[in-house]
Amino acid sequence: MEPPLILLPFLISLLIGYLVLTILLDEEDGDSLLVKIFLAGGLGMGLSGDMTFYSYLLLDQLHPSLVIAGHVILPGLLFLYGLVAHKQRLFKIIPFKSLDGKTAGLTILFLLALVPAWEQAQFFPFGGWDAWQVWNFKAKVLFLGGDNWKNIFAPDLWRTSPHYPLLLPLINVWGWLFVNRAADAGPLLTSFLFTALTTGLLFAALLKTTKNPFSILAALLLLTVPQFNVLATSQYCDIVVAYYILAGVYCLEQSWKTHNKHYALLAGLFLGLLSFTKPEGLIAAGLIAFTGLPVLVLSVLPDKKLVRSCCALLLTGLILTAIPTFAFHALYSPGNQTFINGLTSAQKPADWERLRTIFVSLGQELISVKWRGIWLLLFVGGAIGGKRCFQNQNLLPGLFLFSYLSAIAAYYFINTHFEIRWWLDVSLNRILLSVLPVTAFWTFRAALSGHAEPKR
Amino acid sequence: MTKKPLTTLFLILGIIVLGVNSFNIIRYTARICKLRRHAPYPFMGSHFTGLSAALKNPPFIGYYTDQNLDDIGAATRFAQIQLAVAPTILDLGNTGHEYILFVCSTPQIALNKIKDIGAIPVLKSPSGAILAKNPLRSFHQTGNTRERRDYKKWSRP
Numbered sequence: 001m002e003p004p005l006i007l008l009p010f011l012i013s014l015l016i017g018y019l020v021l022t023i024l025l026d027e028e029d030g031d032s033l034l035v036k037i038f039l040a041g042g043l044g045m046g047l048s049g050d051m052t053f054y055s056y057l058l059l060d061q062l063h064p065s066l067v068i069a070g071h072v073i074l075p076g077l078l079f080l081y082g083l084v085a086h087k088q089r090l091f092k093i094i095p096f097k098s099l100d101g102k103t104a105g106l107t108i109l110f111l112l113a114l115v116p117a118w119e120q121a122q123f124f125p126f127g128g129w130d131a132w133q134v135w136n137f138k139a140k141v142l143f144l145g146g147d148n149w150k151n152i153f154a155p156d157l158w159r160t161s162p163h164y165p166l167l168l169p170l171i172n173v174w175g176w177l178f179v180n181r182a183a184d185a186g187p188l189l190t191s192f193l194f195t196a197l198t199t200g201l202l203f204a205a206l207l208k209t210t211k212n213p214f215s216i217l218a219a220l221l222l223l224t225v226p227q228f229n230v231l232a233t234s235q236y237c238d239i240v241v242a243y244y245i246l247a248g249v250y251c252l253e254q255s256w257k258t259h260n261k262h263y264a265l266l267a268g269l270f271l272g273l274l275s276f277t278k279p280e281g282l283i284a285a286g287l288i289a290f291t292g293l294p295v296l297v298l299s300v301l302p303d304k305k306l307v308r309s310c311c312a313l314l315l316t317g318l319i320l321t322a323i324p325t326f327a328f329h330a331l332y333s334p335g336n337q338t339f340i341n342g343l344t345s346a347q348k349p350a351d352w353e354r355l356r357t358i359f360v361s362l363g364q365e366l367i368s369v370k371w372r373g374i375w376l377l378l379f380v381g382g383a384i385g386g387k388r389c390f391q392n393q394n395l396l397p398g399l400f401l402f403s404y405l406s407a408i409a410a411y412y413f414i415n416t417h418f419e420i421r422w423w424l425d426v427s428l429n430r431i432l433l434s435v436l437p438v439t440a441f442w443t444f445r446a447a448l449s450g451h452a453e454p455k456r
Numbered sequence: 457m458t459k460k461p462l463t464t465l466f467l468i469l470g471i472i473v474l475g476v477n478s479f480n481i482i483r484y485t486a487r488i489c490k491l492r493r494h495a496p497y498p499f500m501g502s503h504f505t506g507l508s509a510a511l512k513n514p515p516f517i518g519y520y521t522d523q524n525l526d527d528i529g530a531a532t533r534f535a536q537i538q539l540a541v542a543p544t545i546l547d548l549g550n551t552g553h554e555y556i557l558f559v560c561s562t563p564q565i566a567l568n569k570i571k572d573i574g575a576i577p578v579l580k581s582p583s584g585a586i587l588a589k590n591p592l593r594s595f596h597q598t599g600n601t602r603e604r605r606d607y608k609k610w611s612r613p
Contacts, residue, residue, distance in 0.1 A: 136539055224480075384465075
């Protein structure tokens, strides 16, 4: 049993995220409070991961006192700024009075639905294969390796994917600093928290945008699928990717819908963090920005000043949290050791059979019993949503999903290093996990927006 | 059909799917809770926890096995041992390091290989793995030694 001290880093991260959101957003209703909490958790943990990385970047090894000092100074500065610029908002920091009985009841139901995920996390306390071989292995070397932390980038360690960015291992390193050892409970907690934050954000974002209590259904459906719980709590990075995709899309959409430039800044922050998760996270961040930015610009176009502000803040947020990504790729990444360009390779060419296998496998995976019908249900929701799926802010998730899955399929096709059936068997379910929450958000919102309750 | 009845139909379908899945997840969760109460998770790296700290965190140690890592069992063992001994990195197939871990099908195969390369067996794990020392090699010890655990279960081979 780990000491309660293992929770302290996560609470500090939540505080940092919550302070950032309180300063940026002035929404005070109960539904907004829930969204703020679920956005704050992921934002804070990501910022903690980034801050931990700076210790390696600037001082070439982990300096716990520096990292902890950063986590004291940053909330201090945020609090002081809030006191000067947004005093009223800061003192009403947790507007519990705005939480009505219905929202509170749904939240309790959501928390109960997390129990199976928690039990699943403890069933495999060391996580799954990639947790041993990639994520937790790197976290331990970063935490304990001293001067030798850069050994994780040795090209010989191709099994550990040395070209993968480091956000998740760094969050785990941060999680270990107060207990001063590589406790097994740290990564377990991180994976469970991201599972809770992802499904919680899905629920809260749908509730806020549709005002429909059946919004809880989307999160409950995910949490009652064993395949989702297994993959999400396996201490892999795919649930982290799923969270930041959902958060980035949601914030960008809100910027569009409410013409609030601060949501654009938040979107940039989340997309920068997404770029530091996995290579596909970098692709996803680029695609969300690439598809979202023109749509955002067009939506606020008459107001050129707002256009400039939104674009500037989106890019500012993106650059702020993506500095570790740039530094990682420029200074440390040995490049992908497991890539063969099938378009030019004579020994391992990409052929039509490979392409056919990709699409057939995708279809088989979507209707597979292990997903307990959830993808089929989402297709029905999308069909019922009809053209609402591509109207207004709903356009963004749809555009992103289409472009992202096309990019993933293209990568599977072009990289012929691995035998395609084996590769799809071990990775396709995780790709689908990472897009499941944003797909559920998209289809449920389109379906429920035709069934909205009367406005309060 | 108008949109509102279709949405209602979607919600009813969702609730039915949720109902069925909830029933199944409760049964599944009860099963895994019962299983874990009777049998803790088998982690092949558990006997190797603390080994790296006991050796003062060498950056690399050799890892020799007669098993094919295409075999899932051998690959799992390698991955879990690697996690347990991190930050030390297992250099697969390299017997030139000061310390080499022999994880073979039988201890006798390991001992034969140790004799072949002129190494000296140092410790043996309860699972039959043997740590050997290459008398001609040494390394500079660096790194964080925070993970000092008593490494008690290993014995002289």
